[in-house]
Amino acid sequence: MVAPKLNSPLLLLLWCICLVSACNKNTGVITPPEPEPDPMTGDRDFENIDPNQPSFVSIDDTTPETQKWVKVEELTDDFDSWNDNKWFKPLWNYGVPVDMKAENAGVTDGNLWIKATLNEGQERWFNTSRVQSRAQINYPMYTESRIKTAHISAYNTFWLNNGNISNRNEIDVIENNSKPSCNCQPDFPWQMNSQYFHVVDDDTRRNKGNFDNRNLSDDNPLKGVRWNEEYHIVGVWWKDARNIQFYLDGEPAGSVVSERDFTRDLNIIWDLWTVDEPWLGGLPPQSDLNDETINTMKIDWIRTWTLEDR
DSSP: OOOOOOSSHHHHHHHHHHHHHHHHHHHHHOOOOOOOOOOTTTOOOTTOOOOTOOEEEEEEEEOOTTTEEOGGGGGGGGGGGGGGEEEOOOOOSSTTTEEEEEGGEEEETEEEEEEEEETTTSSSSSEEEEEEEEBBBOOEOOOEEEEEEEEESSEEEEEEEEOOOSSSSEEEEEEEEOSSSSOOOOOTTTBBBEEEEEEEEOOOOEEEEEEBGGGGGGOOOOTTTTTTSEEEEEEEEEEESSSEEEETTTTEEEEOSSSOOOSOOOOOEEEOOOOSSSTTTTTOOOGGGGGGGTSSSEEEEEEEEEEEEE
């Protein structure tokens, strides 16, 4: 195309526009489309997670196409009231200074709670409690619970177990301590302390998956939020006899592979406990147990599903 003689700047501009249009038409040049949104940079809706599905389904659905999640009502509860048909309080003790008491757990205002209180002057001065499911479950399954941690140096736990110290299958979803007293666990306010134990005749196989919530995606509003500052959703997808995937606030949060097959049906448990050991974070000051603003672990709900063929 040869440019005509144009005596006006306006005519020259119009001619340039026509030239560009003709080139695009004749050569097939197309304006490139807008890039696809990056799913890791803010297009996911963490505030409107579907309660009828595992949390990760609303964020990044990795459910196998040929299978579906089916809710297990016996292991699901919004804790509007205490349900004796679903839960009980096994009061076996950990070591000193823990003393398990039935009155240190209950349901109030839509929360299951476990409280640490002081029994001053006693060797077992850390009064607390434990809540366990009556029903048991096996893989493939997923369970998650929305929990706010007591802000004392103690393990706030959500776990699955069946057996005893010498023979058991165990999956620890969390052992959270938001306030370690030992000055030796600086990451604990954000670290999940997830793991498995497989014990046969005192032969223990174990592996950890210690995800840190500061490693959540940038668009996750709970990234870097300490366990005591807000409720967090913690979960586990027990996929098969050996593969265990943990979740935090809708995202994958580390995984472990068992050295041996899991063979037992497991109960679900919450408890709150401490011991004078650096691996737990040390004992809390006894005065913390008298502080009603920090001495209670709160569980908003639990939801559990099995994975079945469509």
